[in-house]
Amino acid sequence: MSTQPKLIRFNQNVVSKYQIYNSIFMTLPFDSISKTVVLLPLFYETCKKGFENGENPTTIVETFFKKYQGRRNHQSQINLLFRFIQYIERQVVLFDAVEDAAFPIVHNMEGIGTLRSLKENAEADHKKQLLQQYLEAFKVRIVLTAHPTQFYPGTVLGIITDLAEAIKHDNLSEINSLLAQLGKTPFFKDKKPTPYDEAVNLTWYLKNVFYHSFGSIYDYVQQNIFDDAEIDNSIINIGFWPGGDRDGNPFVTPQITLDVAKKLKESIIKNYIKDVKYLRRRLTFRGIRERIITLNHQLHNTLLNRDEDNQITLLEFRNELKTIRQILISQHQSLYVDKLTMLINRTTLFGYHFASLDIRQDSRVHDEMFSALVNELQANKSDIFPDNYFDLPLKEQLKLLSGIKGTVDGIEFKDELAINITETIKAMKSIQEQNGEIACNRYIISNNQTTLNVLQLFAMLKIVAFGDDLTADVVPLFETVTDLQASANVMEDLYTDKNYRAHLEQRGNKQTIMLGFSDGTKDGGYLMANWAIFKAKEALTQLSRNYGIDVIFFDGRGGPPARGGGKTHQFYASLGPTIEDKEIQLTIQGQTISSNFGTLESSQYNMEQLISSGISNRLNDKNQAMSSDNKKVMDHLAELSYKAYVNFKNHPKFLPYLERMSTLKYYAKTNIGSRPSKRGKSTKLIFEDLRAIPFVGSWSQLKQNVPGFFGVGTALKYYEDKNEFEKVRSLYNDSKFFKTLVENSMMSLSKSFFDLTKYMADDDEFGEFWKIIYAEYETSKRLLLKLTNSEELMENEPVGKASIDVRESIVLPLLTIQQYALKKIQELEKAEVRNEKDIAVYEKIVMRSLFGNINASRNSA
Structure with missing residues (x-):
């Protein structure tokens, strides 16, 4: 019997099954669920038709209330919105479970x-x-x-796993019980x-x-x-x-x-x-x-x-x-x-470690910690650092750090920063003794800008716990476009330093370098971030080969394309011979863990794809280096895109728009992560302090996905206007790397839905700014379709597109409710007398729907 096409398998085993089990879910005898079950499909239709007719979220919600809830009081209407949110969250889990169950069939x-x-x-x-x-x-x-x-929560993960297993075997009574459990689990x-x-x-x-x-x-x-x-x-x-x-x-x-x-x-x-x-x-x-x-x-x-x-x-x-x-x-x-x-x-x-625990800290914090450590050592008459250390020329400081001798043993530190760094390094050593060296043998310096950043940590590791037998790697993380461009100079300083070089020889002549996609995209836009990393890897590969060092690249890639994610194995298969590929290392986070590695089948399949992407190129030797003509075009596209993105980022309304029109400020309030949503302590929103996740996530909640495409359309239009579009088409046809970037950007565009926020075009303060985003979206979409000879986005990935379409339809009411609540908050804040009680209620709606959207967005951009 011949195997049916993948899309048919998906529709039969995922979409149809989801509809069947969702109808079972709707018949469960929960308190007050019967009204929710009857009204949610009506609300979905009201949303769908409303957006098709150009209505805004406020009109859509109020039309629904008027038509179906006219006799209900305001409190009853608010309660219904909360119930919709709870119900939709669970529909997403059900879809997750159905998709997981069908994975080996699809x-x-x-x-x-x-x-x-x-x-x-x-x-x-x-x-x-x-x-x-x-x-x-x-x-x-x-x-x-x-x-x-x-x-x-772990309880919900357990339900998803058990539900997928029950769905796999069509065990209706078990499915019934698990859906009931799901309905009652917070x-x-x-x-x-x-x-x-x-x-x-x-x-x-x-x-x-x-x-x-x-x-x-x-x-x-x-x-x-x-x-x-x-x-x-x-x-x-x-x-x-x-x-x-x-x-x-x-x-x-x-x-x-x-x-x-x-x-x-x-x-x-x-x-x-x-x-x-x-x-x-x-x-x-x-x-x-x-x-x-x-x-x-x-x-x-x-x-x-x-x-x-x-x-x-x-x-x-x-x-x-x-x-x-x-x-x-x-x-x-x-x-x-x-x-x-x-x-x-x-x-x-x-081993006895299960997973290798990485230590990571920002270089600016290290600098403060290092200063605190040196000051306390000097106060204790230690001879590790001379009294005039901070007055020495940079070259002298670097020489002293790389050849450091001595130990801090016996010194009782009082400064909190000095205590923190010494205890952290001692913890690394202790973990190695308990669980094996691999259990904790890397210290990553994020926001690494200089050679000094690396050697400060190198010296601290030695004098605090390791001495000359440093059984840990110092891993610089280059993130911004500027830092990526300077990375080869930093590494050459280190490779030519005899003491650091001796350390590398002790570590098998291997150097791990981390490159950050998320902050690169936030800093320089989609094309420039990806191209800057590609060029940095080429330069670092050449440099490392010249010095006889095996460089290992560790990629900080998020789930969505806007943070370096997307089709990861295609990305690695596209890099070519000028980039070292003896190891693949990448971060996996959030929805990427559950969607790509959440089940036995999906984790095995996706891990095998990663292994194959790294090995097959070398076996077949088919992946050619990019030609010099194509490199020129890629360079120019990245530069054009970068200028467009930087101008956009510097727009006076950029930060106010994110602060007042998006969900940015609510990220800190949703109890989903232990980490604060921004780095600095300032109450004012500063771009540099913004973390990549709430930054990208806020655009995603608006269904605008700016970091995944902004500047791409402008760059392509330059070549169209000059009648040189064939140059870009040649790059697309010849370069797997550029092709992967294009496909991932199209994924970001396909998850955008500007009808949701079209009402902002009429806003007195932000209307023109919204139109800038929309115009770039339209240009990017038109020209990417032209470039790929496609009729619609993600034409070549019908199953991925179908999965996104179902998820987008499930969360459409959730997004509508969120925008309705945001608009209400804006109106209440402008009122002469602020009604704090009502503001608090609508803020809770925003946060609950934000939480639902985050969990819903297995493949959100």
């Missing part, structure tokens, strides 16, 4: 980009040995962050989560998804590509930011870092105990059963940290498993040896 789990496809193609081309060589050196690291682009938190809460929330994915899916990938590679031989490379691993990422988060303390590391170790040992218990039931043979029972006891003692003599180190645990495997092979006909090998493989992947 996607070809053995098709292009999977490991099976990679192996079969390599065998057909007689390149299996070459594939093995690449896999022995290649790594993919996904780094889970707590950035609040989605925050389902979605929002009464108080902000702590960084530790965020870490616990994400360990859910580690324990329930990654442990199994990553294990399966590794098992497949070992069995089918290496023919059961042991691989001297973990290939895939996980990084972890909650509890380690201090950048702009004053709530992350050294103690929280230690607590999170402890939680990670406990979580992985619990998973090992489950597997050992399974083996205990199966390996009931003489000479083995006793060993398994002993292992079980030792793991329990290690977990509970009791009876030190009867605990077990990771090395002892692995060696014992390998000994048992040998006995099984030699004495018991290899019975259940595959199950034992699977456990050994998991110890290779996850």
